[in-house]
Amino acid sequence: MGYVSAVPVPQPRAARVAVPSGGRRSLAAALFLGALGATVVLLSAGQIWAEGTASVGGGTVPVEADGGAVTGVPTALAIVGLAALFAVFAVRRTGRTLVAALLALSGAGAVLAAVLGASDSAVLDAEAARISGDTAAAVAGLTHTAWPYVTAAGAALILLAGLLALRFGKTWPAMGGRYERSGTPRTARKAPTVDPDRPEDLWKALDRGEDPTRGE
Secondary structure, X not given: OOOOOOOOOOOOOOOOOOOOOHHHHXXXXXXXXXXXXXXXXXXXXXOEEEEEEEEEOOEEEEEEXXXXXXXXXXXXXXXXXXXXXXXXXXXXXHHHHHHHHHHHHHHHHHHHHHHHHOOOOHHHHHHHHHHXXXXXXXXXXXXXXXXXXXXXXXXXXXXXXXXXXXXHHHHOOOOOOOEOOOXXXXXXXXXXXXXXXXXXXXXXXXXXXXXOOOOO
C-alpha cells in the first residue's frame, strides 16, 4: 500500500513585473540639471567678465564689465530654458518633444553666447571712449575672468537637461494625467451598496446626493 505525501508540491512563483526606473531617474536628473544650470547662468552673468584701463588726462582709470553688459543672451536663454523645463510636464506627445527641443536649444545658444562673450571687448572699448571723451579710444590691459566659462558650463547643464527630455520625455508623467504609474487608466470607484432595510444606509446615500431607491 502506497503512501501519499502530505508535503505540498512547490508551485512556480509568478514572475515579478519589474517597474522600469529609468524614466524616474531621467526625470529627476533633468530637473536637477536644468534648474542648477539656469541658476549658475543667472548668477554668473552678474559677475565681472572683463577688466581693463582707460587713459584719462595722462592717467588711467580702471573699467570693467559684467556678463549682462557684455551679452544679455545667456540670461534670456536661461529664463526661456527654465520655463521650458517645467512646461515639459504640461504637454504630451509632439508638444513635449517640441518643448524639449526648445530646452536643448536654449542651453546650446547660451553656451555659444557665453563663449563668444569671453573674448568680447566692445563694451569696455565703449566705456573707455565715454570716460576719455575720445570716440577712438580703446581699453588697455584687457583681461577676462573665468565667469564666462562658468556661464557656459551652466548653459551646458541646460542643454543636457534638454537632451534627456528629448530621449526619455515620453516616459515622464504629465500634470493632471489621470493615469497610474503603470500607464493604465484608473478604474472608477464603485458606489457603496445601500441596504434598504438599514436606515443609516439610506441617510448616507441621501447625504451623498444619491437616490437610495434606485436599482430596486
